[in-house]
Amino acid sequence: MPIISAENLSKVYPVAVKEAGLKGTIQHFFRRTYRMVEAVKQVSFDIEPGEVVGFLGANGAGKTTTLKMLTGLIHPSAGRVRVAGYIPFQRKSGFLKQITLVMGQKQQLIWDLPALDTLKINAAVYNISDKEYRQRVGELTEMLSLQGKLNQPVRKLSLGERMKAELMAALLHQPQVLFLDEPTLGLDVNAQVGVREFLREYNKRYDATILLTSHYMADISALCKRVLVIHQGLLIYDGSLEGLIDQFAPYREVQVELAHPLPEVKLMHYGEIKSIEGQSARFLVQREALTRTVAQILAELEVIDLTVTDPPVEEVIGRVFSAGGVL
Amino acid sequence: MNSIMKKARVLLTAYYAYMLEYRAELFLWALSGSLPLILMGVWTQAAQSGQFGLTAEDFARYFLTVFIVRQFTVVWVIYEFEKEVVEGKLSPRLLQPIDPVWHHVASHLSERLARLPFALGLVGLFFILYPQAVWIPSLNHILLFAIAVIFAFILRFLIQYTFALFAFWTERANAIENFWFLFYLFFSGLIAPLDVFPENIRNVLLWTPFPYLIDFPASILIGLPVNILQGMLVTLSWIALFFIINRWLWRRGLKQYSGMGA
Numbered sequence: 001m002p003i004i005s006a007e008n009l010s011k012v013y014p015v016a017v018k019e020a021g022l023k024g025t026i027q028h029f030f031r032r033t034y035r036m037v038e039a040v041k042q043v044s045f046d047i048e049p050g051e052v053v054g055f056l057g058a059n060g061a062g063k064t065t066t067l068k069m070l071t072g073l074i075h076p077s078a079g080r081v082r083v084a085g086y087i088p089f090q091r092k093s094g095f096l097k098q099i100t101l102v103m104g105q106k107q108q109l110i111w112d113l114p115a116l117d118t119l120k121i122n123a124a125v126y127n128i129s130d131k132e133y134r135q136r137v138g139e140l141t142e143m144l145s146l147q148g149k150l151n152q153p154v155r156k157l158s159l160g161e162r163m164k165a166e167l168m169a170a171l172l173h174q175p176q177v178l179f180l181d182e183p184t185l186g187l188d189v190n191a192q193v194g195v196r197e198f199l200r201e202y203n204k205r206y207d208a209t210i211l212l213t214s215h216y217m218a219d220i221s222a223l224c225k226r227v228l229v230i231h232q233g234l235l236i237y238d239g240s241l242e243g244l245i246d247q248f249a250p251y252r253e254v255q256v257e258l259a260h261p262l263p264e265v266k267l268m269h270y271g272e273i274k275s276i277e278g279q280s281a282r283f284l285v286q287r288e289a290l291t292r293t294v295a296q297i298l299a300e301l302e303v304i305d306l307t308v309t310d311p312p313v314e315e316v317i318g319r320v321f322s323a324g325g326v327l
Numbered sequence: 328m329n330s331i332m333k334k335a336r337v338l339l340t341a342y343y344a345y346m347l348e349y350r351a352e353l354f355l356w357a358l359s360g361s362l363p364l365i366l367m368g369v370w371t372q373a374a375q376s377g378q379f380g381l382t383a384e385d386f387a388r389y390f391l392t393v394f395i396v397r398q399f400t401v402v403w404v405i406y407e408f409e410k411e412v413v414e415g416k417l418s419p420r421l422l423q424p425i426d427p428v429w430h431h432v433a434s435h436l437s438e439r440l441a442r443l444p445f446a447l448g449l450v451g452l453f454f455i456l457y458p459q460a461v462w463i464p465s466l467n468h469i470l471l472f473a474i475a476v477i478f479a480f481i482l483r484f485l486i487q488y489t490f491a492l493f494a495f496w497t498e499r500a501n502a503i504e505n506f507w508f509l510f511y512l513f514f515s516g517l518i519a520p521l522d523v524f525p526e527n528i529r530n531v532l533l534w535t536p537f538p539y540l541i542d543f544p545a546s547i548l549i550g551l552p553v554n555i556l557q558g559m560l561v562t563l564s565w566i567a568l569f570f571i572i573n574r575w576l577w578r579r580g581l582k583q584y585s586g587m588g589a
Binding site for chain 1: 330333334336337338340341344345348349416418419420421422423424425582585
């Protein structure tokens, strides 16, 4: 039995349209015109309990709208959705106790008070007993390495600590289904790794289901075996992450710092050149040719530094879109 | 029941701590409610020249009580609620198994508690400066006054929260509150006791919610003649009416909010 199931889910929004300039403003005041925007179109998927699924798409592709429909904040214009056996939009208490939604910057923590105060409020709101409260706070504090941070006013915490405390407040009631919208946005690399490790651990320990969006490929590749890609409201890919990369980005990016600047002709045969700036050059190299090409570069050129990275997720998705492929 | 009590206790404690974070502001807030004390000066002067049914001491006591009532009935839910809607902070609150209004109720109630010492200090100061106005109300009057103040707070909160719900449709719901505040200022007894209004105007006003927000409880405490039963019944009717409108708007508003993307 899937724990999340969406069937032909669609959402249409009215968006007020205003012409620029004074004339447009006056028209806007007296007669407002609206344009209907189809944010999500006929999206269907099932997610089994315990799965960690990445939800990818460019800004405005419909990710957040879908998450809001799955959590019951907005009502679908058409289609069916069930989460943990409930219809989300009814927001029954039994449903709310099983889910959580974390949206990057929107904090539920009370800014001027220590995070512990918010946690106490949440414990009361979710009917968590004192004993259980202490146990869970202890456990989560350890998992998130937040020792000593919970009794400082939230405004004094660093962005990374605040995000972790935010996660803690969102997870105190031990939800079975986690919807995370950009949980690592704006965090430095260490904090990103911390949050990632925590989510992996949480998923393992409680067999929780996680659906998360992220702009960081590293988040997705560390956590998700399966990804959903949404583009202009349409679900265009549902499958393994490897499959997605092989299919749409079967290459990696190689960045070389050379001892001496070299002309383009000398570098061309290593891979598709993306840019040459003085001594540094960037190539795209086919995955299967990667080891060979890197060895070749190191052997044939005077190299100061060489790095190999995954193409940014936006770029992979960009390829998916330009391929236009509904699979 | 037990869990409701626990929720109430925890919410109040947390918001009380929150309010105490603003020590200096609390004092200023208490002071900022001192319009009645200024008006007291004006009216006691005017009373010296006669022609009102009330003496200078009556006016002094009246406005002191108005000051106290205001301390207990200050409401700002519309500004907070509007911010939540515009900034999208309402969304996470909607995903908790508790109506978001209880956060506002708790913050208002605990703020009362936090500003109480300052308000009492100001009352004490007043009696030191103006000893001839000291009076001891009967226990009966104090009890009725307490009930009337609680009603006044509930009514004022409900009215403003109802206006606040218009934030679902317009970005500036507090414009409604600002407009309404003009009437509140004149008809509630904040600027002048209802007793100095012409008889026919007063009779009309007694059917509106305004006098029950300030004049009614104040008059009870200083022992002016008021129809207590009628007053309480009218207050309760307005509370019931605004409650119904409020719940209806809340349901309609949530639909609108989600329709626009939450």
